[in-house]
Amino acid sequence: MVFSSLTFLFQFLPVVLLVYYISPKRLRNAVLLAASLVFYAWGEPLYILLMLFSTVFDYINGLLVDRFRQRKPAARAVLLISLAGNLGILGFFKYAGFIIEALDRMLQLNLQPPDLPLPVGLSFYTFQTMSYVIDVYRGQVKPQRNLIAFAAYVTMFPQLVAGPIVKYGDIARQLASRSVTLNRFGKGAELFIRGLAKKVLLANNLGLLWTSVKAAPAEELSVLGAWLGIAAFTLQIYFDFSGYSDMARGLGRMLGFHIRINFNYPYISRSVTEFWRRWHISLGSWFREYVYIPLGGNRKGIGKQLFNLLIVWLLTGLWHGASWNFIFWGLFFGLLVTLENLFLLKWLKRLPRPASHLYLLVAVVTGWVLFEFQQPDAAWTFLGCLSGWAANGWADNQALYDLSAYGSVLILSVLCATPLPRKWVLRFTFKRRLTGGVAVPVLYLAALILSTAYLVAQTYNPFLYFRF
Template sequence: MVFSSITFLFMFLPLALIAYYAAPRSWRNMVILLLSLVFYAWGEPVYVFLMIGSIVLDYFGGLLIQHNRKDKNKQRFIFVTVLVLNLSVLVFFKYYGFIIANINSVLGTTLQIRELPLPLGISFYTFQLISYIADVYMGKVRAQKNIINFGAYISMFPQLVAGPIVQYSDIEEQLNEREESIYKFGEGAERFICGLGKKVLLANNLGLIWREIKVMPTSELSVVTAWVGIIAFTLQIYFDFSGYSDMAIGLGKIMGFEFLENFKHPYMSRSISEFWRRWHISLGSWFRDYIYIPLGGNRKGLIIQLRNLFIVWFATGLWHGASWNFIVWGVYFGALIFLEKVFLGKLLEKVPAVIAHGYTLIAVVVSWVFFEAVTVGGAFDYIGVMFGFGGNAVIDGMARYTVRTNFIVLAIAIVAATPLIRSLINKLKTKYDFNGIVAVVLCNITILFIATAYLVSESYNPFLYFRF
């Protein structure tokens, strides 16, 4: 079940909110847990038991670690055991086929690969499990004694299948006590509708542009067509994923939770380092806190920094998918960030902002070719066309037709990727008081109505991050 579906919007969500607010406050975490398990089982009836097993494992693992504070060896053994079990489940379901395929390629063996469906959200909730057990082990938080509260934290349906990755320390107090109010409910509803509009009205329409272009042989692409296609995907993946994050944050707020922001207009960045402080913030924070800093971070010289960055960005790429193109995508970003740390960052601070911004946008757009390509070779072929190395035409009829028929959605998407619309909404609310608020409410109702109409009439409604 996806948020941008008629089933969720007009059946599951209303019933979920009625159940949540009808329950006494002391039962609401139980309601969240039950609703989340139903939500997950809707699409993954078998794998819901895998999630329940993971919750039970880490719940008791946390308690055992805390109980053995004075016995460091036993504490370390429990932590490593739980950590290995968590990672083993993720590796088995997500990387089993990739590992076997590479063994066959390197050793010339013919080991059979059995296709395993990927449990929804396993990359996200596994990272939450790991962050919890690591924080308990390091003494940053106390183990949660209430298994209902812990289960609600891991399985919480607003951010279950695609994040943001919520660290336990950020939500510990809210699990025990949080404030629900009409004002927060309204804020959450507005944020949810904003995310729904991003997903349905922008991401889906941008995806149609990319879907037509990506299936074309590179020999038939013009330079402009290649750029238009990957720019459409660049915008699609932003509105798809940030839209989901907006919906998750909005739903959390409706139920009294405050989740941290996951996107802050990343395409406004003036360096790749800044881009990754604005894009998928919860993932970047996770890798920083649980891999980069424990490895030594920036403290041990340039060679060690390079090693640490390589490990982090190799893992970041691999986290996104079991394929070499994702690994190349991750290492590509790691290399750029290393260059910015060495010399490029200081240079970007001195050049005009438009040049720094242009460098960042081009680097990011190129990165999405690696991210979306089926093979690394295919990615380089596509990039070759973009920069005129394939001998392709500069512009053709396909390019003209695509730009002409999609100009409005591309223009709206580009503006919506900046802070301009959010600034305008805030200005309406503050400057025009009641009239401004009414205008914003009417705008939200209109977005909800149009998005619903699209969902009823359109069959193209993918969600890119479900595959991760």
């Protein structure tokens, strides 16, 4: 089940909210846990056992780490068991096939990789439970002794399948006590509708264009057609993932939780370093806190710092999937971040804003080509179409048709990828309090109706990060 589905919007969510609000506060964690298990079992009935195992496994590990706090070797041993268990599960389901295929190519062993579907949300909830045990070991949080509360944290359906990655310490107090006011519910509903509109009205339509361009033979693509396609994907993946994150945060508010922002207009950045401070913020924060800093961060000289950055970016690529294209994608951005740390950031700061922004967009578009094409030769050929040397002319009839058919949604999407629309709404509301107080709710209601109508009429409704 995904948020952008009629089943979720008009069956699951209303029932869950009704039961949640009429339940006594002391039972709301149990209601949230039950709802989350139903949500997950809807599409993954078997792998719910794996998620429950991870939950109980690290619940016990957290208690043991705290119990052995005065005996550091024992506490460290429990921590290592937790890390080994979590990484073992993640490695088996996500990377076993990739490793076996690589070994088979090198050694010709005729190995058969396991044909196992990746459990939905595995990367997200595994990172959450690992960070919980690490934080207990560091003394940054107290262990959660209520299994229901801990399970509600791990399985919380708003952020279960696609994040954001929520640290236990950020919502520990909210698990113990939270309230839902009418104002908080309203803000949550606005955030959810905004995310839904991003996903359904923008990302889905952009995805139609990219699907068409990607399916076309490379030798038939013109420069204009290739650029229209990759522009569509660049915007699609942003609105798809940030829209889902907004829906998750909105649902969290409606349930009384504050979940931190995960995207902060990344395409307005002027450097790759800034871009990754604005894109998938929870993942970047996780790697910085639990990998980069423990490796030494920038405290042991520039050489060690650059090595640590490359390790982090290699792992960032692997986190997204067991495929060489994700490794190349991660190392590509790791190389750019390394160069920016060495000297490029100083140059970029001296450039006019349009020039540094153009550099960022070219880097990001190149990265998305590496990200999307699993075969390196296909990625290289598409980059050739973008640059012109492998393209079938500068423009063709198909590209001109796509431009006329999708031009308006591309322009609207570019605009919505900036803070301008939100600023206009806030300014209008502030200047015209009476009119704005009516117009803004009407605007959100219209967005909800349009999104619903699209879901009823269309069958194309993918979610790009569903199995990361």
